[in-house]
Amino acid sequence: MTDRQWEPVFLTPYFQQNLWGGRRLAEEFGFAIPDGAVGECWSVSGYPGRESVISDGPYAGRTLSAFWEEAPDFFGSLPEAYRAAGYPFITKIIDAREDLSIQLHPDDAYAAEHENGARGKTECWYILDCPEDCKLVLGHHAGSREEFARMIGEGRWSRLLRRLPVRKGDFIQLEPGTLHSITAGVLLLETQQSSDITYRVYDYDRLENGKPRPLHIAQSIAVAAIPARDPARLVRHTDGDPAGKLTELVRCGYYRVFHLPVLSRAALDGADCFRICTVTEGEGWLIMTENRRRPLHKGDSFLLPAGAGRMEVAGRLDLIVTEPVLPV
Numbered sequence: 001m002t003d004r005q006w007e008p009v010f011l012t013p014y015f016q017q018n019l020w021g022g023r024r025l026a027e028e029f030g031f032a033i034p035d036g037a038v039g040e041c042w043s044v045s046g047y048p049g050r051e052s053v054i055s056d057g058p059y060a061g062r063t064l065s066a067f068w069e070e071a072p073d074f075f076g077s078l079p080e081a082y083r084a085a086g087y088p089f090i091t092k093i094i095d096a097r098e099d100l101s102i103q104l105h106p107d108d109a110y111a112a113e114h115e116n117g118a119r120g121k122t123e124c125w126y127i128l129d130c131p132e133d134c135k136l137v138l139g140h141h142a143g144s145r146e147e148f149a150r151m152i153g154e155g156r157w158s159r160l161l162r163r164l165p166v167r168k169g170d171f172i173q174l175e176p177g178t179l180h181s182i183t184a185g186v187l188l189l190e191t192q193q194s195s196d197i198t199y200r201v202y203d204y205d206r207l208e209n210g211k212p213r214p215l216h217i218a219q220s221i222a223v224a225a226i227p228a229r230d231p232a233r234l235v236r237h238t239d240g241d242p243a244g245k246l247t248e249l250v251r252c253g254y255y256r257v258f259h260l261p262v263l264s265r266a267a268l269d270g271a272d273c274f275r276i277c278t279v280t281e282g283e284g285w286l287i288m289t290e291n292r293r294r295p296l297h298k299g300d301s302f303l304l305p306a307g308a309g310r311m312e313v314a315g316r317l318d319l320i321v322t323e324p325v326l327p328v
């Protein structure tokens with residue numbers, strides 16, 4: 001702890017206007033968002049053109065990808081190819097005032113081959129708020145690829161789409177190929193691979209600037225997981241997670257995600273690599289040392305440096321903490 005050179009780094013998000021977005025990012029988080037419908041807060045992103053920016057300290061004003069290049073020690077000892085591919089994740093808060101399109105994403109292998117070497121997209125959601133009787137589109141009822149294609153062709157959406165009930169605090173891991181849609185009234189935190197490849201299957205025949213948005217039917221049929229994954233293993237409730245310690249929500253080939261509910265105080269340790277922390281509820285303090293602390297508010301995101309010593313979080317809050325899983 002005595003030779004620690006890095007402080008946690010706080011970020012200012014990039015905001016994205018979307019047809020289906022709302023105003024909750026301003027109303028409930030206090031973010032200074034652009035006018036109109038804003039659906040996405042890219043809290044921690046190094047995605048070209050949609051980057052978060054370091055808010056203060058010696059690197060204030062740098063984009064996350066510039067920081068990734070300039071300060072490799074902060075992120076830990078990473079394989080060269082991993083580092084060369086750029087900052088690996090996007091952490092977003094999504095405000096869906098309306099339903100999002102029915103979509104899915106490819107895996108790395110398909111994206112590399114068909115999308116100019118881009119990353120695929122594994123993603124996960126932590127539900128921050130949703131209506132009482134909320135159901136998300138998660139999977140489908142087709143038994144074979146032929147049946148999946150036929151039901152899409154005939155527009156039999158109510159037969160095809162599987163809708164699963166969710167509630168506030170639920171966590172869902174979406175492997176590539178999982179048919180999905182976030183439905184109206186849902187506010188969630190998304191952690192995903194840094195990729196923007198989405199195959200849209202159905203957009204409710206909506207128009208954007210007088211035109212329908214493009215669909216990607218052939219790609220969707222090619223990458224869909226069929227049969228769909230077991231619903232019982234998709235949705236995990238977190239309301240029983242113990243306060244004051246990290247509970248692992250998922251570990252996949254890209255990331256580990258933990259839930260940290262805090263009622264008064266909790267330890268927050270560094271790991272071998274960097275960690276991403278987002279305050280999803282409440283407020284309190286990040287206590288770095290005896291006499292250095294900084295306030296935490298709902299919606300704040302920060303990075304912990306690799307090898308950081310023990311810090312504490314104090315207050316009444318809820319955090320999601322993510323760390324990379326490196327390729328073997």
Ligand code: ZN
Binds near residue numbers: 180
């Ligand atoms: Zn998605």
